[in-house]
Ligand code: IPM
């Protein structure tokens with residue numbers, strides 16, 4: 001089993017080190033190879049996603065990704081920005097299905113900014129379409145406006161679009177995920193759209209409704225994105241699986257992540273049609289705390305667990321990692337992002353070491 005390790009920028013390298021430590025401790029037949037990506041790759045070779053890095057990712061069964069982005073690169077032209085690395089990997093590898101679980105760990109109920117009773121036991125899954133929508137739709141660009149009230153003025157535009165096959169395949173991922181979460185049958189999917197305004201999302205709603213005919217045991221509800229944003233903070237536990245497009249999914253997944261108290265805890269998987277996947281923490285590169293050894297490595301360690309489950313067919317090893325993470329939390333170890341009175345504050349490496357110890361406890 002080949003794993004491409006792409007640490008990236010900011011806290012990326014620190015948190016990836018801890019996940020690699022945990023993977024090595026499992027003694028699995030994993031071949032791990034590391035390559036630069038994002039700003040780090042730009043600094044070294046002039047491109048955020050060098051050909052050699054893309055080739056390594058293509059050949060691997062799975063990619064473990066840290067994070068990309070740093071203010072230093074904010075003034076670069078768009079195609080050289082660190083973010084282009086992750087967008088390029090998604091597009092080139094066809095990683096259309098992004099699974100972002102938002103789980104409120106019992107030990108962290110009080111870390112949420114919402115009342116504990118609203119989030120205790122929260123376990124929802126956001127299924128975000130990842131290779132379409134306004135993120136990738138053509139045409140896009142800047143020009144002199146040809147018409148309208150401001151004809152002749154400079155303007156910029158992006159295109160929101162979805163094709164039937166793109167919507168069908170992500171809808172299937174969501175319905176299957178709902179079933180899997182409920183022992184093979186049932187569950188609920190909330191499809192989030194803006195069908196009241198956008199043609200793209202009226203089409204989305206129609207296609208999801210058609211696909212639903214193959215999943216009669218799963219409940220389907222439709223919700224406008226503005227209402228979904230509100231319901232997520234009002235009564236998040238009413239959701240089970242949320243499926244939505246790339247742009248709405250980007251926004252709602254950050255909102256959902258924060259309900260759980262710490263975005264530093266949440267892993268994610270991005271899968272293609274062949275089961276190949278890229279695994280990354282849901283949080284970003286946090287350049288403000290990079291190099292201080294205080295970043296929470298658990299989201300990345302849990303991403304490695306998702307990788308073992310979804311791409312490497314080792315659910316047993318995934319479960320061992322997840323149990324070890326539960327144990328260190330139960331033992332009261334906390335990085336500063338989730339630290340509170342009565343718990344023991346630890347750094348990035350100490351947290352990784354504790355998970356390794358808990359694997360064999
Ligand atoms: C994410 C990030 C990316 C996105 C950025 C870094 C391009 O915010 O993974 O959610 O917008 O998809």
Ligand code: MN
Pocket residue numbers: 250251254
């Ligand atoms: Mn995002």
